[in-house]
Structure formats: C-alpha cells, structure tokens
Amino acid sequence: MVLAFTFSQLAQQVVSGLASGGIYGSLALAIVLIYRSTRVVNFAQGEMATFTTFVAWSLMHHMSYWPAFALTLLIAFGSGVALERIVIRPVERGPVLPVVIITIGLLILVNGLSSWIWGSDVKSFPSAFSTRPIRVAGVAFSIQDLGIIGVSLGAVALLTLFFRFTKVGLAMRAVALNPAESELVGVRVGRMLALGWGLAAALGALSGMMVAPSVFLEPNMMLSVLLYAFAAAVLGGLESPIGAVVGGLVLGVVLNLAGTYIGFVGSELRLAVGLAVILAVLLVRPAGLFGRAVARKV
Amino acid sequence: MSLTVDEGDFAAVLGANGAGKTTMLRAVSGTVRRSGSIVFDGRSIGGKGPDAVARLGIAHVPEGRGTFGGLSVWENLRLGAYPRRDRAGVRADFDRVERHFPWLTTRRDQPAGTLSGGEQQMLALARALMARPRLLMLDEPSLGLGPIVVRSLFEILERLNREEGLTILVVEQNANVALRASKRAYVLEVGRVALAGDSAKLREDESVRHSYLGY
Numbered sequence: 001m002v003l004a005f006t007f008s009q010l011a012q013q014v015v016s017g018l019a020s021g022g023i024y025g026s027l028a029l030a031i032v033l034i035y036r037s038t039r040v041v042n043f044a045q046g047e048m049a050t051f052t053t054f055v056a057w058s059l060m061h062h063m064s065y066w067p068a069f070a071l072t073l074l075i076a077f078g079s080g081v082a083l084e085r086i087v088i089r090p091v092e093r094g095p096v097l098p099v100v101i102i103t104i105g106l107l108i109l110v111n112g113l114s115s116w117i118w119g120s121d122v123k124s125f126p127s128a129f130s131t132r133p134i135r136v137a138g139v140a141f142s143i144q145d146l147g148i149i150g151v152s153l154g155a156v157a158l159l160t161l162f163f164r165f166t167k168v169g170l171a172m173r174a175v176a177l178n179p180a181e182s183e184l185v186g187v188r189v190g191r192m193l194a195l196g197w198g199l200a201a202a203l204g205a206l207s208g209m210m211v212a213p214s215v216f217l218e219p220n221m222m223l224s225v226l227l228y229a230f231a232a233a234v235l236g237g238l239e240s241p242i243g244a245v246v247g248g249l250v251l252g253v254v255l256n257l258a259g260t261y262i263g264f265v266g267s268e269l270r271l272a273v274g275l276a277v278i279l280a281v282l283l284v285r286p287a288g289l290f291g292r293a294v295a296r297k298v
Numbered sequence: 299m300s301l302t303v304d305e306g307d308f309a310a311v312l313g314a315n316g317a318g319k320t321t322m323l324r325a326v327s328g329t330v331r332r333s334g335s336i337v338f339d340g341r342s343i344g345g346k347g348p349d350a351v352a353r354l355g356i357a358h359v360p361e362g363r364g365t366f367g368g369l370s371v372w373e374n375l376r377l378g379a380y381p382r383r384d385r386a387g388v389r390a391d392f393d394r395v396e397r398h399f400p401w402l403t404t405r406r407d408q409p410a411g412t413l414s415g416g417e418q419q420m421l422a423l424a425r426a427l428m429a430r431p432r433l434l435m436l437d438e439p440s441l442g443l444g445p446i447v448v449r450s451l452f453e454i455l456e457r458l459n460r461e462e463g464l465t466i467l468v469v470e471q472n473a474n475v476a477l478r479a480s481k482r483a484y485v486l487e488v489g490r491v492a493l494a495g496d497s498a499k500l501r502e503d504e505s506v507r508h509s510y511l512g513y
Contacts, residue, residue: 167376167380170369170373170376170377170380171377171380173368173369173373174366174369174377177366177367177368177369178364178366180329180348181360181364181365181366182377183329183347183348183349183352184327184329184348184352184357184358184360184364185352185357185377185378185380185381185425185429186349186352186353186380186381186429187349187377187380188349189349
C-alpha cells in the first residue's frame with residue numbers, strides 16, 4: 001500500500017464521494033419513505049428508478065434537459081402512486097411478507113419491461129452539468145460532482161420543508177407513526193401511503209438521472225446503486241430520512257476513499273465494502289446511526 | 299343493543315369490563331366490523347370507514363390517550379384540525395383550546411410523548427376539539443389518572459357541554475365521576491343496555507348503585 005497523499009487529491013475524492021453519496025442517499029431516502037410508513041422494503045425501488053431514467057432518455061430526444069427532467073419526476077410520481085394503488089393496496093393491510101414478495105416480483109417485472117422497451121444495449125445519458133473542472137482554492141472539482149451534490153441536497157431540503165410545514169406532510173408523518181390513530185382524526189391513510197410511493201418513485205428517478213451519465217444507461221444500471229442505497233438506509237437507521245441521506249453521503253465518501261487509498265479495494269471490491277457496511281451496522285448497531293432501538297412486545 | 303344520544307346531550311356509558319363499552323364506541327367510529335344500523339344526524343354511517351366518520355364530525359378519543367408521541371403538542375393539535383378547510387375557524391379554535399388548557403401554550407414544541415399521563419389525556423381532548431366535532435366520544439378518559447386530574451378533566455367536559463352545547467358520549471368505569479358530570483347514563487351488561495336514565499336519578503338510586511355500579 002502506497003501512502004501517496006496530497007490534500008488536493010483527498011479533497012477531490014471526498015467531493016466525488018459526496019456526489020455518489022448524494023445519489024445513494026436519494027435512493028435510500030426513497031426506501032426509507034416507504035419503509036417507515038409500511039414496514040416494507042421496496043426491492044423494486046432501483047428498477048423503478050431505471051425505468052423512469054429510460055423514460056427521461058426518451059423524452060430528451062424531444063426536448064431539452066431540464067423540461068425532460070421535470071416531466072420525468074412528474075411521471076415517476078404518478079406511476080409510483082398508481083403502482084401503490086393497483087399492486088400494493090390489495091395486500092397493504094395484511095402481513096409484510098406478501099408485500100415484500102410482490103416488490104421482488106415488481107423488480108423482475110420492471111427490469112424485464114425496461115429491456116423489452118429499450119433493449120439491453122448500453123446508452124449514454126446526458127449530464128445536466130459539464131464535466132469541466134473548476135478550481136476552488138487550488139483544488140480542481142468537477143462541476144458535475146458539485147451539481148449532483150446540489151440537486152440531491154436540494155431535493156432533501158424540499159422534502160424536509162414539505163414534511164415539516166405542510167398539512168399533508170404532517171399527515172404523512174402521523175401515518176408513519178400510527179396509522180390507526182391517523183384514521184381517527186380523519187386522515188385518509190391509503191392516500192398518504194400512495195403519496196409516499198409517489199414521492200419515493202420521484203426520488204428514485206432523480207437518483208437514476210443523476211447516476212446515469214457516469215454508469216451509462218442499461219436495464220441493470222441501478223442494481224449496485226440499490227445495494228449501496230440499502231447500506232445507506234441501514235446505516236441511517238431505516239426509519240430516519242435524515243439518517244438515510246447522511247448514511248448515503250458517509251457511504252459515498254468511505255467507498256471512494258477506500259477505493260483510492262486501500263490498494264486492494266479498487267473498483268472491484270466496492271460492492272463488497274457496501275455489503276460489509278450493512279453487515280457491520282446490523283451487528284454493532286442494528287438501529288443505525290439515527291434510529292432508535294425499539295423494544296417490541298412478543 | 300340500542301342507544302341514542304341527542305344533540306347537546308352529555309351521555310355516560312357505564313359497565314364492568316367486557317360489557318362492550320369500548321366495542322360500542324369503536325362500532326360508531328368504524329374501527330371494528332359491525333352489523334345493525336348506526337345513524338348520525340339522520341344519515342346511516344354503518345358502512346363508513348374511520349376516516350370518513352371522523353370527517354362527518356365525530357371525534358373519537360380512544361382508550362390510552364391516542365396522541366402521537368413522536369409529534370409535538372402543536373403538531374398534534376394541527377392534526378386534530380386536519381379535515382377542516384376553514385383557516386380562520388381553525389385559528390379561532392386554537393385560541394379556544396388554549397383557553398381551556400392554558401399550559402398547552404408553553405408546551406407547544408414539546409414532543410407529546412414526554413407529557414405526563416394527565417397532560418396527554420388533556421392533549422387528546424384538545425386535539426379532538428380542534429376538529430370542532432358535533433359528537434365527542436371518549437373512551438375511559440380517567441384510566442390511570444389521579445383523582446384531581448380526573449375531576450378537572452370532567453369539569454372541562456361539563457363546561458364544554460353546558461357552555462358550547464357540545465354533544466358528548468363518554469365511556470367510563472369510574473361511575474361516580476361520570477354520573478356527576480353527565481346528564482344521561484346507560485349501564486351496559488354484556489352487550490345489552492341493562493339500564494338507562496337520568497344521571498342524577500341513577501346516582502341516587504341505592505339499588506342501582508349496589509347492583510350495577512358497585513359502590
């Protein structure tokens with residue numbers, strides 16, 4: 001192992017780690033949004049993201065980047081809501097396992113659908129930001145990295161404001177805490193769950209569009225991102241939206257630094273590091289960094 | 299089982315454990331499966347879910363407070379007003395609730411879960427009032443509370459009924475307190491109304507006290 005270590009390289013690696021971390025964090029946040037209101041991990045979250053990124057790719061043949069970006073978020077939101085209403089709702093109030101199996105089924109179905117519509121060959125996806133570097137205090141950062149960090153943090157900030165200051169956001173938090181009680185104050189619980197799926201799908205689309213320029217667009221694009229997102233969500237405590245984002249950022253930086261400074265990790269063992277994080281958190285602190293340990297009556 | 303609550307009434311439902319008091323309230327609010335007919339304000343609500351019943355103006359404060367422990371006092375109150383669209387009315391009701399429970403003002407940012415049992419029960423009542431209900435139903439509000447808190451809770455209920463004409467249906471094991479505050483009372487016995495009448499009369503009736511209320 002060589003310790004060739006300069007400040008500028010470290011700073012660059014941290015920033016590009018934060019950029020991938022923002023992507024993991026957005027998808028982790030999507031997983032957390034659904035998990036905390038229904039106790040279900042949506043395994044199809046990554047494939048839904050890939051599908052909507054393909055939609056964005058198609059739209060971008062007809063319009064410029066940002067309109068296509070916004071339209072994709074809307075389409076993702078709508079399909080998330082529709083998916084919950086049609087596929088999840090019939091089993092919503094039952095045990096968790098059937099729902100989990102349905103999301104695994106969705107994973108396979110949506111993946112197949114993407115291949116069927118767009119083919120499985122790799123496509124290049126435009127980036128919203130130039131890959132040109134800019135110099136800040138003598139260190140060169142890529143504008144793309146900074147842009148991705150900005151977009152993910154912006155999305156998280158918007159979502160936080162929504163949950164804290166709007167009536168519907170408050171109702172969604174109430175449903176996550178106690179659905180039965182929420183019904184008694186007149187909240188339509190089913191609608192809130194559908195809304196959660198919509199928001200999660202939009203966040204997934206966001207992470208898909210952010211990651212696609214660097215990993216290229218193909219039906220299995222999000223498979224590894226989904227694993228990192230799981231690691232980030234577990235690290236953050238699975239129930240905490242802030243935790244998911246912080247978990248994502250931490251994971252992004254750790255993976256990047258491990259890849260750069262620990263010789264044998266390279267890019268091949270990145271996935272293994274992600275799995276190791278999940279394992280370590282579950283062994284050492286199952287409630288995650290931001291979660292609360294709950295004692296359940298048995 | 300048949301039971302009627304008139305508009306502006308303050309009805310108490312008494313009875314031993316297992317008499318079906320809680321189930322009766324839950325049948326009205328739609329949180330259990332039900333048969334027979336449940337009519338509110340001339341409309342059948344027997345087929346409506348709990349959220350729809352709540353939006354019709356029936357507030358149900360369940361046994362064990364039922365506040366959102368993870369949300370602040372203020373957020374709990376805001377949730378109480380969730381179905382309402384009249385912003386000015388909601389603001390007026392915040393003031394009204396603060397008049398009844400002045401301590402809420404200083405605690406508004408505190409998580410509801412850190413309040414004492416009595417304060418949580420008061421908050422649950424305050425939240426129900428925020429819905430400006432036409433029928434307020436409370437399930438065992440005295441459960442686990444000290445006598446002083448119970449007395450002040452029922453004083454507030456009595457005042458709400460007397461001054462604002464709020465229709466109240468309360469299920470209670472503490473017969474003494476409930477009979478003192480309410481106007482009418484029903485005694486339940488395993489799924490049927492065994493006795494109904496004026497609360498004051500029931501309270502004075504020696505035989506009633508012995509056979510049904512146990513004091």
